[in-house]
Amino acid sequence: MIVLDGVAQVFDGRSGPVEALAGIDLEVGENEFVAVIGRSGCGKSTLLRLIAGLLPPTRGRVVVDGTPVTKPRRDVSFMFQRPALLPWRSVLSNVMLPIEIFGLEREQYRDRAHELLALVGLRGFEKRLPHELSGGMQQRVSLCRSLIHAPAVMLMDEPFSALDALTREELSEELQRIQLEQARTVVLVTHSVEEAAMLADRVVVLSPRPGRIRKIVDVTIERPRALGRPDVDEVGRELRDLLTTPVGEAL
Amino acid sequence: MSETARRTRGSGILLPILGLLAIIGVWWLVTIIFSIQKFLVPSPADVVASFLELPGYLLEQSVVTLAETLEGFALSIVVGVPLALLIVGSRILERTFYPLLLAVNAVPKIAIAPILVVWFGFGQWPKVVLVVLVCVFPIVISTASGMKSTPHELVELLRSLDSSRRQEFFKLRFFHALPQIFVGLKVAISLAVIGAVIAEFVGADAGLGFVIVQSGASADTSLAFAAMSLLAIISITLFYGLAYLERKVLPWAEEHR
Numbered sequence: 001m002i003v004l005d006g007v008a009q010v011f012d013g014r015s016g017p018v019e020a021l022a023g024i025d026l027e028v029g030e031n032e033f034v035a036v037i038g039r040s041g042c043g044k045s046t047l048l049r050l051i052a053g054l055l056p057p058t059r060g061r062v063v064v065d066g067t068p069v070t071k072p073r074r075d076v077s078f079m080f081q082r083p084a085l086l087p088w089r090s091v092l093s094n095v096m097l098p099i100e101i102f103g104l105e106r107e108q109y110r111d112r113a114h115e116l117l118a119l120v121g122l123r124g125f126e127k128r129l130p131h132e133l134s135g136g137m138q139q140r141v142s143l144c145r146s147l148i149h150a151p152a153v154m155l156m157d158e159p160f161s162a163l164d165a166l167t168r169e170e171l172s173e174e175l176q177r178i179q180l181e182q183a184r185t186v187v188l189v190t191h192s193v194e195e196a197a198m199l200a201d202r203v204v205v206l207s208p209r210p211g212r213i214r215k216i217v218d219v220t221i222e223r224p225r226a227l228g229r230p231d232v233d234e235v236g237r238e239l240r241d242l243l244t245t246p247v248g249e250a251l
Numbered sequence: 252m253s254e255t256a257r258r259t260r261g262s263g264i265l266l267p268i269l270g271l272l273a274i275i276g277v278w279w280l281v282t283i284i285f286s287i288q289k290f291l292v293p294s295p296a297d298v299v300a301s302f303l304e305l306p307g308y309l310l311e312q313s314v315v316t317l318a319e320t321l322e323g324f325a326l327s328i329v330v331g332v333p334l335a336l337l338i339v340g341s342r343i344l345e346r347t348f349y350p351l352l353l354a355v356n357a358v359p360k361i362a363i364a365p366i367l368v369v370w371f372g373f374g375q376w377p378k379v380v381l382v383v384l385v386c387v388f389p390i391v392i393s394t395a396s397g398m399k400s401t402p403h404e405l406v407e408l409l410r411s412l413d414s415s416r417r418q419e420f421f422k423l424r425f426f427h428a429l430p431q432i433f434v435g436l437k438v439a440i441s442l443a444v445i446g447a448v449i450a451e452f453v454g455a456d457a458g459l460g461f462v463i464v465q466s467g468a469s470a471d472t473s474l475a476f477a478a479m480s481l482l483a484i485i486s487i488t489l490f491y492g493l494a495y496l497e498r499k500v501l502p503w504a505e506e507h508r
Contacts, residue, residue, distance in 0.1 A: 052411055071413060078411035084404045088426050088503040100422070101412040129503050 001153060001185045002028040002051055007060035008210075009046050019210035020046045024060070026204065026213065030152075031183040035200035037190055039243060043211030044189045048155050051187060052078045064153060074102055076153040077146040081161055083138035085130040085145075091117065092126040095144045102149065109148060116144040120174055136167035143171070147178070153185045161191065169227055172198055176224055193243065197235035198225050205242045215242055293473040298480060301473035313481045315458040319375050319447040320485070323382020324440060330383065331390030332432070336420065338391070339398045356388040361449055368454040378450035378458070385446035386439035393435025397428025430504040433497045440493055444486045 009021040020043040028034050038044045049055040050062050053069040053076070062069040064076060072078075077098070085094045095113045099106055117123060120140040130138055139159060146154055160168040172195055179186065179199075190196055196203045200219055207214040217239060221231050275295050281287070282294040289297055302309055334352075338345045360381055367377035401424050409419050451460025459478045466474035497504075 054407065054410055072411050074413065078408075080404055080408065082404055084402075084408045086405065086423065086426070088429075088501070097422075098412050101409065101414045101418055131503065 001030045001032070001065060002026075002187065003061075003063040004047075004051070005061040005063070007047075007050060007057045007062060009043065009050065009055070010058045021050075022210035022212055024211070024213060028185060028187060031185055033179060033183075033186045033188070033199060033201045034204060035188045035190055035196035035202075036204045036206060037193060037196050037239060037243065038206030038211065039208050040191070042206040042208035044206055045157055047206075047211070048078075048157050048187060048189050051153075052076060052155050054078070074149065075151050076155060077149070077151040079142055079146040079154065079156040079159045081158045083130070083135070083142040085138055085141055087130050090127050090129060091122065091133070091141050094130065094141055095148050097145060098149045104149070112150075113144065113148055116147055117141075119178065120144060134167075136163050136171065139163060139167075139171065140174070143175070143178075151184065153187070156186065156188045156190075158189055158191065160195065168192070168195070172227070175199060180223060193236045193239040194227055194232070196239060197232050198227055203235075203239060205239065207247045214247060217242075290470045290472050293476055297473040298476040301471070302477040302480075305474075309459075309462070309477060309481060312457060312459050312462050312478070313485065315375075316444070316447050316451065316460065316482070317485055319378040319450070319458065320382060320440075320443045320489070322375070323379040323446065324386055324443045326379065327383045327386035327390055327439060327443075328436070331387045331435075332394050334387070335391045335394035335398065336425075338395050339424070340416075340420065352388065352391060355384065360385055360446060361453075364450050364453040367450065373454050373456060377454070378447050381450040382443045382446040385442045389435045389438040389442070390432070391435075393431045393438075394428055397431030398424040400431070401427045429501055430497075433493065433501070437490060437493050437497075440489045441486055444482060444489070448482060 004024050004026040007021060007024040008019070011018045011020055024047065026034075036044045036047060046055065050057050051064065051069065053062075053072040056070070064073060086097065089097070092110075092113055095117065096106060096109065099109045114123075114126065117126060120143060122137060122140055122144070125133065125137070130141070133141070139162075143159070146156075160171050163171065176199055188196070188199060197219060203217040203219060205214045205217065206212065217235065219235050221229075221235070225232050278292075279295050282292055293301070334348075338349060363384065364377070364381055367380050371377040371380060398420075405423055405427070406419065409423055414422070447458070448460035448463070451458040452464055455461040455464075459482050462478040463475045466472070466478065
């Protein structure tokens with residue numbers, strides 16, 4: 001579904017060019033859930049923006065569903081670290097935003113919007129304004145918005161990192177449930193090894209400066225998974241070790 | 252509504268009235284204690300008496316000034332908001348017209364007023380045009396800066412949906428700018444009244460500015476004060492009217508207040 005072929009990204013920094021990503025080769029299969037982890041500054045958000053078509057790669061090729069990515073695609077949705085809700089729009093109308101932007105028939109998606117909101121426990125909040133909701137509720141609305149047009153690919157940029165620990169866990173579980181009900185291709189960028197171990201089929205571990213793929217870890221634990229289960233924790237520990245030991249040293 | 256909210260709202264009306272009464276009281280006392288002559292500083296009672304002599308006439312003149320103010324203000328919005336859209340939309344237009352706008356704003360409006368009379372005669376038009384000249388600047392500036400300050404994450408969200416520039420403007424930037432636009436409107440409405448009066452000073456046969464000029468010629472200071480009081484009332488009413496409208500139209504901006 002997604003192919004990254006020799007992708008490199010160089011930004012113009014104040015003191016010369018900064019290499020954010022170098023030689024990334026990665027394939028993500030259809031309906032596969034891939035998590036990307038790495039320490040801050042390893043270019044994981046950049047990687048996601050390249051796939052989304054928000055940023056053209058300096059070198060290499062990004063291909064989604066057989067076509068090279070040159071601009072954002074409608075079948076790829078992007079979920080941000082912060083809810084990014086339009087404050088003047090009600091919850092329902094925020095969820096419907098992609099439908100409006102795409103110029104699709106609103107009536108056909110209204111029921112789906114209600115269903116999605118119910119799925120994340122926001123039934124009855126449709127008419128509220130974003131500032132009346134808690135951070136976790138806002139991020140749930142954002143999740144519904146990124147699912148409303150049933151995208152084939154969902155890109156998530158540390159979507160739960162601004163939330164408190166308990167809400168994070170709840171949302172991870174909701175995401176797992178949604179994925180089990182209707183699988184789609186997901187690339188989740190996170191700095192939480194537990195989140196990666198719980199949700200992903202494969203975890204891409206990036207090493208920083210410049211961002212390179214250090215290792216790809218397969219997670220074969222059957223679903224549904226839960227945080228705190230020994231096998232999930234075991235994978236989490238393995239990922240943590242990969243992140244904390246410098247490249248070149250044996251584990 | 253909570254108890255505290257009710258109390259704040261109550262004092263929100265009561266305190267300004269108390270302040271006004273206190274100032275009027277001091278003013279009255281000063282005129283009595285120093286027995287100031289009526290044509291220098293009239294007492295509040297003189298001003299009220301002056302109004303009651305010609306209530307119909309003064310209200311008529313108020314309506315003239317109010318109409319000029321509102322027409323000019325409305326025209327400023329019609330001109331100013333699209334102008335701001337153009338400035339934000341195009342770097343080239345911004346570079347071309349921004350300095351010009353600054354220059355127009357820098358010219359003292361009182362200097363333009365006589366020329367406007369030459370161009371538009373003595374009717375309401377030179378007044379309306381002057382009001383526009385005074386109002387347009389704050390409206391353009393506030394609208395443009397409001398649209399430019401749209402949070403990056405929201406802009407990126409729309410980009411990720413492959414929105415058109417038009418959609419980015421009218422579904423995002425414009426709405427995001429609304430609270431700032433209202434700031435500009437509130438500045439502009441106060442200036443609008445001043446603009447109308449300045450234009451009336453220069454050449455008019457009606458309006459409160461005209462009344463003030465006339466009363467100066469006959470040393471009827473009480474009448475001038477009555478006209479000024481009416482101007483103040485118009486100005487304050489328009490300002491709070493806008494503030495009320497803002498609260499009704501932008502309930503989502505509540506958090507910023």
